[in-house]
Amino acid sequence: MAEELDRLSALPLEIKTSILRLLPIEDAVRTSSLSHSWRHVWTHLSRLYFLLSFPDDPDLHLTWVQRLVYIISRLRGPVTNFCLGYYAHDPKPADLFCILAFIVHKGGLQRLSIDNFGCSALLPLRYFPSLRVLHLCRLHLLLPGEFPGFELLEELSLYGVCISQRDIQLLIDGSTNLKKFQGHVKSDNAETLSLIFNSPLLTYIQYYFTDSVKEVRVINAPLLEKAHVSACIGATSSEEDCALIAELTSKFMADIAIISDFSLDFRTIKCFSQDAVSCALRVQFLQLRALHLQGSLSCLDEKVFATFCCLLRNMPILESLEIQCIDPPGKLEDLVEPDGFKVNECIKKEDGISCRRLRRLTISLTSPMNIVVMGMIRFILLNASVIELVEIIYRGNNEVEPSIVEELNLVEKASPNVNVVFSSTSDWF
Template identity: 35%
Template sequence: MSAEVDRISLLPLEIKIAILSRLRIKHAVRTSALARSWRHIWTHLPCLDLSSDQDPLGNPRNDHTDTDTVPSSWIQRVHRLASSLRGPLSFFQLFFSEPHDDQSLLQSLLDLLLQKGGLETLNLYFHNDPGKIHLPLFLSLRVLRLFGCHVALRIGFRGFLRLETLELYGVKISNDDLNLLLRTSKNLTSLEISNCGALENPLSVNLSLPFLRHLEFENEGFFENLSVVSSPCLEHAVIRLIDADCSSQNLARMVLRLVTSVAMVSSLKLDFDVLKCLSLVTLPFNFTIPRLKFLRFSFDVDTVDNTMAKRVYDAFLWLLRSMSILEELEIELDSIEYHDQADRLAILLKELPVERHDGFACLERTVTSVTINMSSLDVTDSIAWIQFFLLNAKGLKLLKIGYFHGGDMPSFIEELQKVEVTSYDAKVIFFNRFTHQITNLCMND
């Protein structure tokens, strides 16, 4: 290509690097063949995004047969690639899906990233546990995401002082190391912990993070305690229990401590197992969530009997009573797939007659929008919730019924026309979440 035509090669180095940063590393490396001015420009890249299903330089992985040596060989090539980069790496992401036995190669790679300096984002995803890795002390780190690995902190660990986002998924870590990591990450604004396992004793954490705004917690039974001691900036909380023993009094007490400790949030999302746990303990009478404006929770009829349904309903009323300025509420209903489930739900609804309730500040004044989502449009598994809010929410303006699969909409509408409505401004819409089709229904015509 002539100099008159090759204007791209005349671009400043920082612009060339910005262009290559948008390419896969294998394509960026190949630009060395374009012209002399492009040779080795890729070695100035500030980011690496790599996956073990592809050779870091673009060679397909399916030509190998020795599955015991391929993963280690791949890590070695990643190490050589990272060593070839001349400047610091600000972003490093690694997806590793194959098993391997020698974690020293991975540890050596992490230590190399430390030597280069400047790392701000580190994302490590493993589908097979690579063995214990020690997190180097990256002084510039702002984002850390770990999935499916065994993590330890080195002696003398002083913390990631600039860390703002921490996400731990399926991570094995000792209770001492987890507490040290959180205690020294004072600038955290977002924390997500999901299915993290204790190495010895169950995990116990009391959070005191002055700038934390978002907390997401999923527990499969490895935590004996998690509560927020002091996080005045916390705005959003998500609490889920996955396959947990919801009959455990210890778990129920932990859930109550956690829910009551996030009372400063403006947005709260809970799964049905949280409500089940709350139904097992004595709930404080004067508890309030004074700033909450959005609440989402799920309901699963297949996991409750009549007695528990009543307790869960009482726990829901307790939550609702604690919210003085709630504006928007969203309910996820698990689909009713079998006739015996539908029959059992009909019995449950008879056990829980919908009544007019007084003393709910949010229903009296602030709740204007309610969304009820279900898989299939079926009046059986939603009519009780619809009746409750149309009867009690005096300022309700919009009730949205979301669904993926169609049902007998005329029968659904016929049942809705029988429901007593308190708000004269209430409008009901059916929203197909797949086609985005909207059907309007005015309840006061």
């Protein structure tokens, strides 16, 4: 045992710190008791990850904060990565401010992630000149009065963040190197927010639309390639709520029509199908090559199918289409199938359809085939002249729905260019 310990002690400092990076910080600190050569190894760490549950007891709470500050203060070099996930019944802004103040003093921070799992906590954000990645979740964010902006910031994620109009726009405008934006925000008062992206280096944007914003615009992003859109719409949402989300999303989609890869959830599509208009989406994606649709089968009906057909009419060079209908086991016990007759009325060859470049169709399911999904497959096969690969990924049961087998076998016989591949798994992930 002593010989093995000596071998560990003889390892170079670089290898020792690499080992400690794989451990929780508390365990890394405990290695200081192994031997004299390990006593201060942990102080060479630069990446800190904490997952804390602050107790109700004020004294124990203070002990946690003091311990965290102690670890940061003992580090010999800068803190490059700092990730804090915590739950506190009564989060105190002074705690976060104190912790961030020590990190500012250390310098060199490149990645900051703070997730608050409890009630919303106030975060007076400090200025980090070298910051490249910022992830904040369920926080009330305040910027300094003379905030200069994170000029090196490349990735910005804000989920459930409460912020003022001034601060959100200052944060976006001040991130002149921004390449990736994700999340959704809400106002710190009763007013709705506007998010304007004038980001020449932006390549990816993901936004979750709610009634907390009045517009999300992308006015300058020539390098934008990928976008993902989702919306806060439930079974009890009113037609007015859906109309608002549809209007916000339409303007946003018009701004990002230059992208080549687009993801859209079924709830958002449903917002465009509240009336009898056959094609509510008039945005043309002239460069789009990949479309991803995902969501719950419970969102699908004949109106969603009509909007889906409309999407395909506005994507002339689409090459890859993925439809993911993912529901946890047991969720669809009370699912009511949509009107099959109305779906069948829409399934026909459309002279105006322009999806003849479609090469790959992937359908992922976790439950028996839904009428609307079956209609999607039939509509695509009728209107795409060449499909080199059709892949059905059937999750939830070990056997593929017989109607799918019959439908696609007929298509395979009719067109030698179609290669049908079935794969199935009973695993849920």
